[in-house]
Amino acid sequence: MSQPDFSMEIQISFGHCDPAGIVFYPNYFRWFDRCFHTYLLKTAGGHRRLCRVLEAQGIGLMDARANFISPALDGDLMTLEMTIRDWGHKTLTLGYLGRIGERAVVEGTELRGMFVRRDGRLRAGEMAPLRALLDAGLPDAGQA
Amino acid sequence: MSQPDFSMEIQISFGHCDPAGIVFYPNYFRWFDRCFHTYLLKTAGGHRRLCRVLEAQGIGLMDARANFISPALDGDLMTLEMTIRDWGHKTLTLGYLGRIGERAVVEGTELRGMFVRRDGRLRAGEMAPLRALLDAGLPDAGQA
Amino acid sequence: MSQPDFSMEIQISFGHCDPAGIVFYPNYFRWFDRCFHTYLLKTAGGHRRLCRVLEAQGIGLMDARANFISPALDGDLMTLEMTIRDWGHKTLTLGYLGRIGERAVVEGTELRGMFVRRDGRLRAGEMAPLRALLDAGLPDAGQA
Amino acid sequence: MSQPDFSMEIQISFGHCDPAGIVFYPNYFRWFDRCFHTYLLKTAGGHRRLCRVLEAQGIGLMDARANFISPALDGDLMTLEMTIRDWGHKTLTLGYLGRIGERAVVEGTELRGMFVRRDGRLRAGEMAPLRALLDAGLPDAGQA
Numbered sequence: 192m193s194q195p196d197f198s199m200e201i202q203i204s205f206g207h208c209d210p211a212g213i214v215f216y217p218n219y220f221r222w223f224d225r226c227f228h229t230y231l232l233k234t235a236g237g238h239r240r241l242c243r244v245l246e247a248q249g250i251g252l253m254d255a256r257a258n259f260i261s262p263a264l265d266g267d268l269m270t271l272e273m274t275i276r277d278w279g280h281k282t283l284t285l286g287y288l289g290r291i292g293e294r295a296v297v298e299g300t301e302l303r304g305m306f307v308r309r310d311g312r313l314r315a316g317e318m319a320p321l322r323a324l325l326d327a328g329l330p331d332a333g334q335a
Numbered sequence: 336m337s338q339p340d341f342s343m344e345i346q347i348s349f350g351h352c353d354p355a356g357i358v359f360y361p362n363y364f365r366w367f368d369r370c371f372h373t374y375l376l377k378t379a380g381g382h383r384r385l386c387r388v389l390e391a392q393g394i395g396l397m398d399a400r401a402n403f404i405s406p407a408l409d410g411d412l413m414t415l416e417m418t419i420r421d422w423g424h425k426t427l428t429l430g431y432l433g434r435i436g437e438r439a440v441v442e443g444t445e446l447r448g449m450f451v452r453r454d455g456r457l458r459a460g461e462m463a464p465l466r467a468l469l470d471a472g473l474p475d476a477g478q479a
Numbered sequence: 480m481s482q483p484d485f486s487m488e489i490q491i492s493f494g495h496c497d498p499a500g501i502v503f504y505p506n507y508f509r510w511f512d513r514c515f516h517t518y519l520l521k522t523a524g525g526h527r528r529l530c531r532v533l534e535a536q537g538i539g540l541m542d543a544r545a546n547f548i549s550p551a552l553d554g555d556l557m558t559l560e561m562t563i564r565d566w567g568h569k570t571l572t573l574g575y576l577g578r579i580g581e582r583a584v585v586e587g588t589e590l591r592g593m594f595v596r597r598d599g600r601l602r603a604g605e606m607a608p609l610r611a612l613l614d615a616g617l618p619d620a621g622q623a
Numbered sequence: 624m625s626q627p628d629f630s631m632e633i634q635i636s637f638g639h640c641d642p643a644g645i646v647f648y649p650n651y652f653r654w655f656d657r658c659f660h661t662y663l664l665k666t667a668g669g670h671r672r673l674c675r676v677l678e679a680q681g682i683g684l685m686d687a688r689a690n691f692i693s694p695a696l697d698g699d700l701m702t703l704e705m706t707i708r709d710w711g712h713k714t715l716t717l718g719y720l721g722r723i724g725e726r727a728v729v730e731g732t733e734l735r736g737m738f739v740r741r742d743g744r745l746r747a748g749e750m751a752p753l754r755a756l757l758d759a760g761l762p763d764a765g766q767a
Contacts, residue, residue, distance in 0.1 A: 199443045202657075202659045202661060202664075204651055204656070204660045204661065205497060205498060205507070205657075205660045205670050206497060206656050206657060206660070207391075208497060208498045209394035209493060209494060209496060209497070209498070210383075210393075210493060210496045210497070210498065210500045210553060211392055211450075213393075213395070215368075215494050216364065216368065216396045216399060217361045217362070217364035217368065217494070218361070220360065220361035221361045221638055222636050224360065224361065224636070224637065225634075225637075225638060227632060228636045228637045228638070228697070229636065232440075232558050232634075232698055237698040238637050238697060238698075239354075239696075239697055239698065243495045245728045248355055249353075249354075249355035249357075250689065251355065251357070251360075251403075252360045252402065252403050253402070253403055254400070254401070255360060255401055255403075256398070256399065256400030256401070257399055257400070258397070258398045259395075259397055259398065259399075260460060262378045262455070263671060264671075265498060265660070265669065265671055266664055266669040266670075266671065275404075287421065296434055306355075313406060321664065329409050332429060346513075346517060346520075348512070348513045348516045349512065349513075349516045349526050349641060349642060350509055350512050350513060350515065350516070350641060350647050350649070352641060352642045353637060353638060353640060353642070354637060354641070354642065354644045354697060356642045357639050361638070364496055368492070368493065368494050369490075369492045369493075369494060372491065372492045372493045372494070372553070373490060376490075376554055381553065381554040382493050382553060382554075383552075383553055383554065408527075409525065409527055409528065410520055410525040410526075417628060423629045427497070469737070470519060494707075497681075498681075499681035499683065499738075500679055501681075501683070501745075503656075504647045504652065504683075504684045504687060505650070505652035505656065506649070506654065506655045508648065508649035508652055509649045512647075512648065512649065534645055537641075537642075537643035537645075539643065539645070539648075539649045539689070539691075540691050541691055542688070542689070542690050542691065543648060543688065543689055543691075544686070544687065544688030544689070545686070545687055545688070546685070546686050547683075547684050547685055547686065547687075550745060594643075601694060
């Protein structure tokens, strides 16, 4: 498998889990979103800076899905890897893989757009300027 | 479109929304899950009772996805409709549609299994007994 | 006890509960906040309208506390009552009581301020204009 | 100030923040809880192990409060420190301090009990056995 573009560790805690004792599934999507935003922070100064520079409202979701491969429990340490799968004209596709050691826990994708306000409505803008900023990084990289 | 099997209203609140002022997307999955569990409660006495009767650990997720059609804001009242799409041998497919008035906001699906403990591992059990209990309902329906 | 200023029902669901099978406690604070915001919506058109009229950034928290009296479980229907306890010069004190039938579950308070941006910093503004708007209500009350 | 008993870092993310652009306050309580559970994990193998050894249902909340001193934003890195304030006969008082650099953001306390099932009801058990396990730590410390 190819090298992920970003990865982080999630320490699974009691409060992430449901009465069945396993992670309550919407939390995986919270972690996908957190992983993407942490990537933006470390790579290009964060979502707020990027939106200011690009005059965008947000880099938000069009579609998300996840496949829950095996359960994760309180005390597990999950490694969450993010891969940039595809830059479309007005879309960005991100792939995620969460694993505990070698065991795959969750696999998912997010389809994101960059929303700009035009004529009083939110519309999907072109992704090229965002891609350029992410590729360029920051001179003093990493702080918002 | 066919009649939903269950529907509920979600009053979108400040705390559901992110700095872009729209619903933070993992909340939609929390509401899908809540809608399904409320359906179980109203139809057959709830998840805990069903698991006790069926000797199951939980009726959990194998896969989930959502398509975010238009944004929802603090103050919006969303109607969330759930439709039983398909009973498989060991799966249940649920469809969701969230709308504010006539405007579609989110459309999604959950693929669920019924997990039973066998030989010390969680495995997907057969769905027929769950389906029978949901079809039968409760004599004095609706309370856990 | 005096009549509450607002009340709402919270249907406790599976996803609100932790591996001990009871409500994960931060959810009570989410419900306190939701109760206050729903009160603003029903009484005066909601937080966003009030902030626009009052040129405020938000009606946010200075302090919050809760006492967890008895556990609540998946399937329980909790009635959450909110009482305006005190209007200070720059503060608003709200009291909450959550109960399932006659059984008290949680009791808490929020101390809120109205934050305005002045000289580039968030500061607590005077509460009198907010109080006046809440007392006046809306001509066609209830919609944001 | 005295040395904290445990501390961890919280990377504040977009999804933790509300339409005012600052952390939605119930998240601070989620982080208090997560800090305590991570402390249990690192010190004594985690909440699940402790409950098994002590025949307890959970080490849960009786009371919680927080004072919100200054706002935290997307991109901020918060250091959260936990201090064991007091061991009572049937209670444990924990103090928390969250800060971004030298700036205090939140200060709070949790009052916890250890709940045991006796005569079919949840009751507060004695804390001495829990304290002894935390003081002893694990021979091969740190893994659940």
